[in-house]
Amino acid sequence: MSDFNAAAFRQHFPFFAAQPDWIYLDNAATTHKPFAVLETLDHFYRQQNSNVHRGAHKLSQMATILYEEARSCIQQYVNAAEPAEIIFTSGTTAALNQLAFGLMHTVLKPGDRILISALEHHANIVSWQLHCQRFGVILDVIPLDSQLQLDQSAFEQLLTLHPKVVSLTQVSNALGTVLPLASMLQAAKAAGAITVVDGAQGIVWDKPDLQQLAADFYCFSGHKLYGPTGIGVLYGKRALLERLTPLLGGGEMIEQVSFSHSSFNHLPARLEAGTPHIAGALGLAAAIRFISQFDVSQIKSYKRLLLKTFHDGLQHIPGIVVLSPWQDNAGIVTLNLQGEHSADVATLLNEQRIAVRAGRHCAMPLFDLMATAGAVRFAFAPYNQISEVEQCLKALTQAAEILAS
Amino acid sequence: MTMEQLLSDTATALAAIRQQDLPQLQQPLDWQSKYRLLMQLGKKLPAIPEKMRQNEWLVRGCESRAWLLHYHDNTVGKHYFVLDSEARIVKGLLAIMLSFVNGLSQQELKQLDLQRAFDALNLKPYLSQSRSNGLNAMLNHIRHCLNE
Ligand SMILES: Cc1ncc(COP(=O)(O)O)c(C=O)c1O
Numbered sequence: 001m002s003d004f005n006a007a008a009f010r011q012h013f014p015f016f017a018a019q020p021d022w023i024y025l026d027n028a029a030t031t032h033k034p035f036a037v038l039e040t041l042d043h044f045y046r047q048q049n050s051n052v053h054r055g056a057h058k059l060s061q062m063a064t065i066l067y068e069e070a071r072s073c074i075q076q077y078v079n080a081a082e083p084a085e086i087i088f089t090s091g092t093t094a095a096l097n098q099l100a101f102g103l104m105h106t107v108l109k110p111g112d113r114i115l116i117s118a119l120e121h122h123a124n125i126v127s128w129q130l131h132c133q134r135f136g137v138i139l140d141v142i143p144l145d146s147q148l149q150l151d152q153s154a155f156e157q158l159l160t161l162h163p164k165v166v167s168l169t170q171v172s173n174a175l176g177t178v179l180p181l182a183s184m185l186q187a188a189k190a191a192g193a194i195t196v197v198d199g200a201q202g203i204v205w206d207k208p209d210l211q212q213l214a215a216d217f218y219c220f221s222g223h224k225l226y227g228p229t230g231i232g233v234l235y236g237k238r239a240l241l242e243r244l245t246p247l248l249g250g251g252e253m254i255e256q257v258s259f260s261h262s263s264f265n266h267l268p269a270r271l272e273a274g275t276p277h278i279a280g281a282l283g284l285a286a287a288i289r290f291i292s293q294f295d296v297s298q299i300k301s302y303k304r305l306l307l308k309t310f311h312d313g314l315q316h317i318p319g320i321v322v323l324s325p326w327q328d329n330a331g332i333v334t335l336n337l338q339g340e341h342s343a344d345v346a347t348l349l350n351e352q353r354i355a356v357r358a359g360r361h362c363a364m365p366l367f368d369l370m371a372t373a374g375a376v377r378f379a380f381a382p383y384n385q386i387s388e389v390e391q392c393l394k395a396l397t398q399a400a401e402i403l404a405s
Numbered sequence: 406m407t408m409e410q411l412l413s414d415t416a417t418a419l420a421a422i423r424q425q426d427l428p429q430l431q432q433p434l435d436w437q438s439k440y441r442l443l444m445q446l447g448k449k450l451p452a453i454p455e456k457m458r459q460n461e462w463l464v465r466g467c468e469s470r471a472w473l474l475h476y477h478d479n480t481v482g483k484h485y486f487v488l489d490s491e492a493r494i495v496k497g498l499l500a501i502m503l504s505f506v507n508g509l510s511q512q513e514l515k516q517l518d519l520q521r522a523f524d525a526l527n528l529k530p531y532l533s534q535s536r537s538n539g540l541n542a543m544l545n546h547i548r549h550c551l552n553e
Contacts, residue, residue, distance in 0.1 A: 341492040343469040348494075351436055359468050373491065374468070402440050403493070 004298040010383040012036070012290070023388045023395075026355045028173050028201060028332050028379035030223045033287075037227055040286035044279045052278055053252055053269070067278050070285035071268070077288045078218065079209045080235055084267040087234040087241065088276050092200040093123040095219035095234035096167075098271065099196060100127040102244025107194065108164055110136030115163035115193070117142040117150050118369055119172040119179070122362045124198045128167070144369060148325065150179065159191040166193040170202025174363040174377070175324045176332025178205065185214035194240065200224055204381075205330040207296050216240050222280065227287035231280030234271070241267055248273035299382045303331040306380045306389055313393035317400055323375055331380040334361070340403050342374040348399035349376070354392050406454050411487040412476055414451040419504045422446055427504065430526045443497030450500050453489040464539065464546045469495055471539055475550040482510050484551060488543070495539055498531055502540060511551050519544065 010016060012034035015024075024032070044066070050059040052067045068083065075083045089095040108114075114128050118141055125139075132139050140158050145151040159166075166188035171178050181202075185195045199208060199220040210218055217240070221232040236244070246253055246264065250273035256263045264270045307326070310333055314320050319338035337345055346358030359374045360367040367374060378392065426446045434442070453462075453472050462472040469492035476485045486507055490496040505522050506514065523529055531540070 341469050341495075343492040344494045346468075347492075348440060351440070373470070398437070402437050403444075405441055 004294070004302040004382065006302060006382060006385055009294065010385065013383055014038070016383070022353045022355055023384075023391055024355045025378045025380060025384065025388075025392060026357050027204075027381040027384075028176075028224070028361075028377060029357055030229065031204070031226050031381055032383065033228070033283075034226055034290050036290045037283045037286045041228060041279050041283045044282050051275055063278060067276070067281055070281040073285040073288055074233060077207065077292065078233075078235060079211050081211060082238065085235055085238055085241065087236070087268050087271045088281050089219075089232045089234050090230050090277065091221040091223070091232035092198060092219045093127070093221075095232055096123050096127040096196075096198065097130075098234055098244065098247045099217055099219070099236075100131055101247045102271075103165060103194070104131040104135045104137065105245035106243045108135060108137050111138070113138045113140055113161055113163040114165045114167065115140045115142065115158055115161075115188075116167050117169065117179070118144045118366055119150065119175065119177060120167075120169055120363070120366075121173050121198065121200065122364070123200070124167055124169060124196075125365065128165075141365075144366075148175065148323065148370070149177065150184075152180075152184075155184065156187070159187060159193075162191060163188075163193050165196060166191075167196035167198065169198040169200070170208075171205050171330040171332075172363075172366075173201050173332070174361040174366055174375075175334050176329040176379075177325055178202075178328040178330050180328075181215075182213065189214045201330060201332075205300070210235060222284035222287060225284070225287055226291060227284040228277075228280045231277045231284050233284075238267065241271065244271065246271055246273060250274045294382075302382055303380055306384055306386065307331060307333065309386055309389045310378065310380075310393065313390065314396075317393070317397050319400060319404075320396075323370065323372065333378045333380075334375045335378075336372065336375050337400055337403060342376045344403060345376045345396075345399055348402055349392075349395055352395040352398065354395045406451070406457070408474065408476065408487075411451055411453065411474065412485050415487045415503070416485070416507065418449040418451065419500070419507050422449060422500060422504050427501070427526060430501075430528070440494060443501075444493045445497075447490075447493055447496030447498075447500050450489070450496065450503075451487070453487060458489070464542050468492075469539065471495065471499065471543060473543065473546050473550070475547075483508050484511065484514065486547065486550075490539070498528075498540055499543055501526065501528065502543065506547060514547075514551060 013032045015032040048063060050063040052064040054060055071083045071086045075086050080086055116124055128139055142155045143151050168179060170181055188195050194216045195214055196217040197215045199218050203220040203225050216237050218235040223229040252269050253265050253273040254262045255265045311326055320335055321338055322335045324333045336342055342358040346356055349356055357377045361377055458472050462474055464471045464473050469490055471490040474487040486503060488499055488503060490499055
């Protein structure tokens with residue numbers, strides 16, 4: 001048992017009082033927002049609103065201070081070496097696209113290889129793929145073993161091809177699998193690669209220590225960590241961030257512009273062209289302050305309790321085929337009802353006000369590998385209650401009965 | 406299974422659906438029974454055999470895959486369809502849609518008010534979710550066939 005007080009945690013989220021009929025288990029898509037985040041957004045627009053880094057006036061200076069404080073707050077949470085290593089982006093997708101674009105133009109040469117895994121979200125596949133052909137760069141994929149875990153001996157083999165970049169998700173959004181990142185990143189570094197972590201799902205599972213983890217880059221989205229949509233982070237080691245070609249050009253990111261040439265500003269401004277999502281950055285910092293009040297290991301064991309309740313209940317429903325691993329799982333269970341399409345199962349759950357996602361979860365290549373047309377995904381968060389898991393099991397039983405009749 | 410066979414089986418199934426199932430759907434039913442009925446009704450439509458489920462017939466924009474075959478009878482100026490879906494509830498909803506659409510002329514199809522037709526069967530919510538369940542995509546696809 002854990003000492004985590006889920007009922008008290010849930011009280012921070014006004015959504016549940018507004019939608020009392022719903023059981024929300026689509027947390028891998030996005031999470032709800034606590035009062036602390038909502039109030040920060042509201043307060044900023046009502047009382048502090050100004051653009052950053054621009055005005056000579058005091059209000060702009062105040063907004064700039066808040067924005068930079070938000071950066072420092074995030075830096076401390078992930079334990080980056082300095083605030084300038086935290087680049088604000090619109091989310092994980094934008095961060096990975098900046099990264100792929102930036103490395104292609106500088107670090108990567110024709111014939112170089114990039115290594116990803118079979119568990120990646122499209123964001124960590126397509127952002128590289130977009131450039132591979134043009135730059136003559138080769139994308140390799142770490143395959144799965146029969147347990148749907150990454151095949152570690154194949155990984156070792158692929159490292160002997162000396163990939164320039166190894167880019168891995170921390171947690172599979174489709175299956176919930178937690179990757180053995182620490183060892184994999186070390187092996188990748190030992191093979192001379194630049195290491196990238198897609199932390200979109202991982203950031204809610206574990207608090208990263210970026211000076212401990214052998215990651216050169218780490219990306220995440222605010223909205224999966226109880227923060228606003230439209231804000232995310234590209235973390236990078238300073239020396240490497242400085243090598244990235246900016247994806248976006250415009251205001252604030254340059255030092256000197258003439259019509260024939262521009263010289264770039266310093267970090268982080270260099271990679272933050274245009275007016276940033278100022279309120280979003282403040283909101284993300286508020287989310288991080290909020291989550292910092294709770295003990296990560298207690299939240300983890302509470303999520304394991306939710307998983308165990310779900311696991312035990314599933315044993316009583318005939319025809320359930322679970323794709324997710326139960327060990328090293330971050331709180332996501334993907335399953336099918338034997339012989340049924342996931343869209344039908346999700347329709348019947350929706351009818352019973354259970355919010356889940358069906359389909360291939362932006363991981364089409366993974367579902368091709370598993371030879372599965374799709375699956376229903378239940379993604380748990382610490383504000384979910386044991387009673388909700390039980391309710392969900394009942395709804396799933398009901399769905400199975402309707403489909404079987 | 407030939408195209409002719411599929412067309413004629415579809416027409417027969419749709420006649421039965423119009424006669425037996427649509428009146429049942431208008432009765433007050435609990436949601437469970439409604440879905441059971443939808444699935445039974447979908448089952449009446451013939452399955453498009455695996456080898457005919459080609460990409461060119463695939464309807465894009467659905468969570469689940471669906472296929473639509475189109476036949477234009479030039480002599481009478483009417484449009485006929487065969488459809489299938491890998492999801493059973495979706496197939497039921499598509500079957501209902503097809504029961505309104507099959508065998509109409511281009512002019513009739515343009516005038517068809519599907520919203521009203523679904524309303525009359527107490528199925529309005531399903532049409533409004535049509536983005537996710539594929540009704541919308543199927544309807545666009547049918548319009549596309551007409552314009553070819
Ligand atoms: C593992 C993973 N990577 C990347 C993303 C993309 O995140 P966003 O849509 O916030 O950019 C997601 C979101 O679903 C994800 O789960």
